[in-house]
Amino acid sequence: MDLFLHYLSLPYLLSGIGFTMAVTALGLGGGLLVGLVLASMQLSKVGPLAVFARGYTVIFRGTPLILQLVFAYDALPHIGLKLSAIGAAGLALSLNEGPFIAEILRAGVLGVERGQLLAGQALGMTPAVMMRRVIAPQAIRTIVPALGNESVSALKNSSLASVIAVDELTLRSTQLASSTFDFFSIFFASGLMYLLLTGAIALIQLIAEAALDLDRPAGERFAHLLPWRRAKQGEDELAAPARAEGAEGAEGVQAQTQAAQGAMVAHATAKTGTSAAAEADPLASRAPLRLVGTPRPDRAKRYAELAQRPAAVRVTGLHKRYGKQTVLDRFDMTVQTGEVIALLGPSGSGKSTLLRCINHLEQWDAGQIHVGGRRLGYREDGRPMSQRDLANERASVGVGMVFQQFNLFSHLSARENIAGPLRWVHGVNAIEADRRAFELLERVGLAHRADALPRHLSGGQQQRVAIARALAPNPRVLLLDEPTSALDPELVGEVLEVIQRLAVEDGLTMIISTHQLRFADQVADRVVFMSGGNVVEEGPAHELLTHPQHPLTTRFLNVMGADHRLEAAP
Amino acid sequence: MHTGVIDHRNGRRLAGRFPLALRWRELIACVVCLLAVLASGRAMAAGTTTPAECKALQAKYPQLKGKTLTNAINPHTPGYEALDPNDPSKYIGFDIDLGEAIGDCLGFKMAYKPVTFAALLTTLQSGQADIVISDIYATEERAKAADFITYSKVFDGVLVAKGNPKKITGINTSMCGTTAAENTGYVEVPLINALAPACKSGGKSEATVQLYDNNANCIQAILAGRADTYINDVNTVDQAVKAYPDKLEKATAVTLPYSVGIGVPKDKPEFRAAVMAALLAIQKSGMQNEMLKKWSLPAENIEAPKLIVSN
Numbered sequence: 001m002d003l004f005l006h007y008l009s010l011p012y013l014l015s016g017i018g019f020t021m022a023v024t025a026l027g028l029g030g031g032l033l034v035g036l037v038l039a040s041m042q043l044s045k046v047g048p049l050a051v052f053a054r055g056y057t058v059i060f061r062g063t064p065l066i067l068q069l070v071f072a073y074d075a076l077p078h079i080g081l082k083l084s085a086i087g088a089a090g091l092a093l094s095l096n097e098g099p100f101i102a103e104i105l106r107a108g109v110l111g112v113e114r115g116q117l118l119a120g121q122a123l124g125m126t127p128a129v130m131m132r133r134v135i136a137p138q139a140i141r142t143i144v145p146a147l148g149n150e151s152v153s154a155l156k157n158s159s160l161a162s163v164i165a166v167d168e169l170t171l172r173s174t175q176l177a178s179s180t181f182d183f184f185s186i187f188f189a190s191g192l193m194y195l196l197l198t199g200a201i202a203l204i205q206l207i208a209e210a211a212l213d214l215d216r217p218a219g220e221r222f223a224h225l226l227p228w229r230r231a232k233q234g235e236d237e238l239a240a241p242a243r244a245e246g247a248e249g250a251e252g253v254q255a256q257t258q259a260a261q262g263a264m265v266a267h268a269t270a271k272t273g274t275s276a277a278a279e280a281d282p283l284a285s286r287a288p289l290r291l292v293g294t295p296r297p298d299r300a301k302r303y304a305e306l307a308q309r310p311a312a313v314r315v316t317g318l319h320k321r322y323g324k325q326t327v328l329d330r331f332d333m334t335v336q337t338g339e340v341i342a343l344l345g346p347s348g349s350g351k352s353t354l355l356r357c358i359n360h361l362e363q364w365d366a367g368q369i370h371v372g373g374r375r376l377g378y379r380e381d382g383r384p385m386s387q388r389d390l391a392n393e394r395a396s397v398g399v400g401m402v403f404q405q406f407n408l409f410s411h412l413s414a415r416e417n418i419a420g421p422l423r424w425v426h427g428v429n430a431i432e433a434d435r436r437a438f439e440l441l442e443r444v445g446l447a448h449r450a451d452a453l454p455r456h457l458s459g460g461q462q463q464r465v466a467i468a469r470a471l472a473p474n475p476r477v478l479l480l481d482e483p484t485s486a487l488d489p490e491l492v493g494e495v496l497e498v499i500q501r502l503a504v505e506d507g508l509t510m511i512i513s514t515h516q517l518r519f520a521d522q523v524a525d526r527v528v529f530m531s532g533g534n535v536v537e538e539g540p541a542h543e544l545l546t547h548p549q550h551p552l553t554t555r556f557l558n559v560m561g562a563d564h565r566l567e568a569a570p
Numbered sequence: 571m572h573t574g575v576i577d578h579r580n581g582r583r584l585a586g587r588f589p590l591a592l593r594w595r596e597l598i599a600c601v602v603c604l605l606a607v608l609a610s611g612r613a614m615a616a617g618t619t620t621p622a623e624c625k626a627l628q629a630k631y632p633q634l635k636g637k638t639l640t641n642a643i644n645p646h647t648p649g650y651e652a653l654d655p656n657d658p659s660k661y662i663g664f665d666i667d668l669g670e671a672i673g674d675c676l677g678f679k680m681a682y683k684p685v686t687f688a689a690l691l692t693t694l695q696s697g698q699a700d701i702v703i704s705d706i707y708a709t710e711e712r713a714k715a716a717d718f719i720t721y722s723k724v725f726d727g728v729l730v731a732k733g734n735p736k737k738i739t740g741i742n743t744s745m746c747g748t749t750a751a752e753n754t755g756y757v758e759v760p761l762i763n764a765l766a767p768a769c770k771s772g773g774k775s776e777a778t779v780q781l782y783d784n785n786a787n788c789i790q791a792i793l794a795g796r797a798d799t800y801i802n803d804v805n806t807v808d809q810a811v812k813a814y815p816d817k818l819e820k821a822t823a824v825t826l827p828y829s830v831g832i833g834v835p836k837d838k839p840e841f842r843a844a845v846m847a848a849l850l851a852i853q854k855s856g857m858q859n860e861m862l863k864k865w866s867l868p869a870e871n872i873e874a875p876k877l878i879v880s881n
Contacts, residue, residue: 165693
């Protein structure tokens with residue numbers, strides 16, 4: 001025991017720790033660099049780069065570190081690259097750690113939901129912004145445990161550097177054991193030193209995980225561990241609808257006091273008022289088709305008026321194939337400014353593809369799309385666009401998109417989901433972006449949930465945030481791709497109501513693909529019935545829905561209508 | 571080392587906390603020292619006085635003067651090269667003294683690079699070391715990798731467990747069926763393997779060799795009962811017996827047809843000549859005999875330098 005303590009405090013061994021840490025740090029730092037390069041090569045769509053990265057991985061992951069160390073130390077000098085022992089060890093460990101770290105990084109990146117990437121694209125994020133704001137923050141959270149693991153492994157691997165004369169802990173221990181014959185006390189002492197080092201890494205990992213845990217607000221990082229705090233959090237979620245009522249009531253009163261100040265604010269009051277009513281009445285939200293208001297009055301008059309307006313979206317001869325299957329077959333459609341179009345049609349009729357083309361999330365094979373008079377897909381000099389150009393095009397043309405699966409950025413609060421893209425894509429300053437986010441959350445009745453993470457919101461609430469996010473940059477056109485299809489029936493109503501208000505109060509141009517016939521009837525000016533990538537029938541919403549001309553339309557409406565009768569009966 | 575900081579009002583708590591805090595402080599200090607250590611090179615061994623001819627040699631080989639050369643060693647052989655147990659920042663032993671004396675004579679300083687035995691010549695070949703003085707036997711095989719200047723005869727000892735339970739009497743058929751621990755690259759390995767035909771013709775199984783990468787591991791193999799014998803330089807064996815007198819003994823000593831040599835790169839004949847000349851001067855002045863005495867090595871070990879090179 002005395003000997004053990006003697007060696008534990010022996011400066012000669014303790015200073016070996018410095019070398020161990022230096023080699024580990026070099027190996028991890030270099031490995032991170034190599035890993036970043038390898039991961040980007042593999043994730044890039046450039047074939048040869050991916051093949052090279054794969055080949056590198058096969059070689060350096062498939063050969064023993066000890067051979068790589070000896071190679072870096074003894075073979076490289078023969079080609080004129082004479083590294084110091086520490087340098088050679090750092091190099092070999094970096095090259096060896098690289099592929100492992102690359103796989104960790106790649107898993108982290110691929111682990112980010114595809115839908116969020118689509119949403120980021122739709123919001124006009126360039127690949128760089130997307131990486132920095134959407135992918136990296138989420139990937140980092142998921143890779144921390146694996147990186148902790150890899151760091152411990154690198155630390156232990158550093159002991160192999162003893163074979164190339166790096167004066168680290170293991171080499172010092174073995175030499176000391178040879179000269180003193182105190183084999184066991186020395187190795188117990190150095191073993192304990194390694195244990196302290198790996199323990200420190202584990203601690204750093206825990207701290208990093210805690211610091212990155214989104215479910216813990218910075219101030220309550222440790223408080224959340226207390227049982228009563230946790231219970232309260234649970235209640236919060238259960239009580240959300242009830243609290244919503246109260247909160248919105250208060251906001252309503254506050255808004256009323258401001259009502260005199262402007263019509264805009266008066267609007268908001270009305271909206272929060274109705275949404276509070278809807279949320280307070282459980283029956284209202286359970287019945288998806290029970291919407292506020294009646295179908296638009298004076299349809300004929302409005303229809304005629306819309307026809308006079310300029311076209312917001314013009315699709316001509318759009319052709320799109322996936323492999324051999326034609327999805328859009330010389331499709332034509334014009335949407336007037338302020339018009340609301342309901343796209344109906346069976347699954348696979350091309351509705352979603354059409355919407356994705358209008359936002360240029362898909363490339364098409366032939367035809368043209370104009371939004372607000374601007375032709376999509378070509379730079380001013382006529383050359384095809386890069387990913388970055390496309391992103392900028394989306395941001396400047398002004399097409400908002402709402403997805404079936406909401407696709408909120410799961411690491412950001414409701415407010416940040418809205419304010420973030422405004423700052424990153426449109427360069428709005430933080431205060432203004434925050435103000436806008438809050439205003440929009442108020443409009444969709446979720447001001448009280450501004451700081452909630454998407455996973456703490458119901459599907460309906462998430463979709464309302466997603467709508468607010470799409471509205472934030474004041475889009476010219478809003479595309480909604482089956483916005484209620486992923487929702488539980490009782491949550492459909494709140495979302496449809498928000499959409500309806502946008503149509504009625506804002507006069508927003510919208511193209512909505514939906515299966516909700518009564519909603520289409522109430523909200524849409526025009527229904528476009530699609531099948532097989534073509535327009536089968538189109539016309540004023542009420543007329544088409546009540547008196548379809550085409551047999552396909554009739555059959556579709558019968559089937560859907562039957563479903564809805566079943567669904568509407570509680 | 572921590573007793574001075576115990577607070578008497580609250581001794582236990584502090585006693586529990588301060589050692590760790592101190593250790594970390596030491597650790598941080600060590601990390602800070604790291605760069606200095608990196609910059610200043612490795613441990614230096616103690617110097618010796620210089621023979622008279624050295625002045626002329628320094629004039630003849632001025633290119634070595636003031637240099638620091640790197641000596642690759644396998645510092646697991648107490649008596650020849652090992653850490654100083656009293657000051658582990660230094661290497662000590664007969665080879666270390668000899669190398670320092672050659673350095674003093676030619677006017678260069680010696681830095682040390684500890685590597686495994688099998689890596690000694692590789693390290694020299696790759697240029698990561700300039701010279702190898704590490705109790706390495708100058709065989710024809712090894713002369714393909716480096717030129718050797720011999721300085722000592724080889725006497726091996728046969729280390730066995732106390733009482734020599736397997737009755738091993740040398741590198742002969744008494745080893746059939748036993749297990750020998752050896753270091754990778756040691757000359758004893760082929761000698762033991764060469765016993766196989768003799769064992770077979772005697773109807774016995776051949777000797778097994780376990781390969782380790784340093785002395786301590788070979789000795790531990792016998793202590794742990796994994797191996798029956800470890801045959802190596804007699805002085806090394808004596809040191810092991812001295813360390814574990816109750817558990818180990820030297821069965822016998824054998825003479826091997828080799829000499830111990832200083833390894834130098836094959837492409838530096840001038841350096842080889844300088845080292846040879848310095849070694850001659852050291853032997854002539856009686857310094858080598860003093861070193862043998864200092865490290866309790868038999869005086870008959872000494873051997874007039876000769877070159878072993880292969881073409």
